[in-house]
Amino acid sequence: MNLLEAFEAIVKELHIDFGFGRIPTLTVEDVILAKLCAIQSKVRPKDLDDLDSIFTAKPAMDWSYLKREAERMQLRLPSSAKPFLPDVLRRLLRINKHTERFQKEPD
16 A cells, blocks of 8 residues: 555545635544555654654654554554554554564453
């Protein structure tokens, strides 16, 4: 899945009226997923910094949506990115050391 396909797959039908018309926007969860998709192909410090900033701000999030979409998209990350991901994100997505794929939590 390339980055454009990933965006198309995760963008929710969320539109905000800014007074001059309704504009499609991304939820914080969708921004996180987009950053995780980007990191799959190339680890950029900017993406890692953006993820860190999001989790430092502690916004309200739909954690189940984030986890479900990451699993559905079968995201894989290079091992070089793992140490730089926020702990809460690593715990939520339970990154498996061997497959580098997000794993479902045990039932």
